[in-house]
Amino acid sequence: MLGGFLLFLTARGTRDVLRTADWRLLLLGAVTVAGYVLAFYPAVARTGVAVATTVALATAPILLGLRARPLVTSTAVVGCAVLVLGGGDAHVDLVGVALALVAGLSYAAYSVICAHLIGLGHPSRAVVGTVFGGASVLTLPVLWLLGVGWVASPSGLAVTAHLAVFTTFLAYLLFGRGLRHTSAAAATTLTLAEPAVAAVLGVVVLHERLPLVSWCGMGVLALALVALARK
Secondary structure, eight states, rough: OOHHHHHOOOHSSSSHHHHHSHHHHHHHHHHHHHHHHHHHHHHHHHHHHHHHHHHHHHHHHHHHTTTTHHHHHHHHHHHHHHHTTTTSSSOHHHHHHHHHHHHHHHHHHHEEEEEHHTTOOOHHHHHHHHHHHHHHHHHHHHHHOSSSSGGGSSHHHHHHIIIIIIIIIHHHHHHHHHHSSOHHHHHHHTHHHHHHHHHHHHHSSSSSOOOOHHHHHHHHHHHHHHHHHHH
């Protein structure tokens, strides 16, 4: 929520977007972002990071890119799944998987809506800021129900700052700029690189051990993303 407010407050042109853009698309975009947040984190809690992330990330490319680039998209999705689930210790919870699917559908819808608005000539930062600002307002009641006492601790502040600045503000600021130059299908497929980056950082920084099958999945994913980028 805080990251959404940061996107809205730091974006130029949000007033023009609110005045000239289709308010129904802006509202729907805000609903999809709020839906992603409210579905993804419960999915992680129920079925774990690996399964929830794989399902949520893979849903959007399958929906948006499979028809246009079937081979590259399917290869990237398979590589991502093998990379994340290669350890073989993933826990599958059906409710968690369903929530992750909802998150993936929301992410796909958000990408299409923002790409459409940006394609009409609206500034990407203003579009993203407006949509995320609206989503922050929509999720305020949930924050009130859950309480904010945990934020007062040092670890709570660190987690909040990371989620606001890196996971939301910088990530979606760059994603919005990317939508100016590529399609929603290509953009969502390229975001499958996220687990690969996390895995490499885990090996280099935290000295984690990655199974051989996960390295193979990463290689397949990398080849697919290179092929997509060249197209």
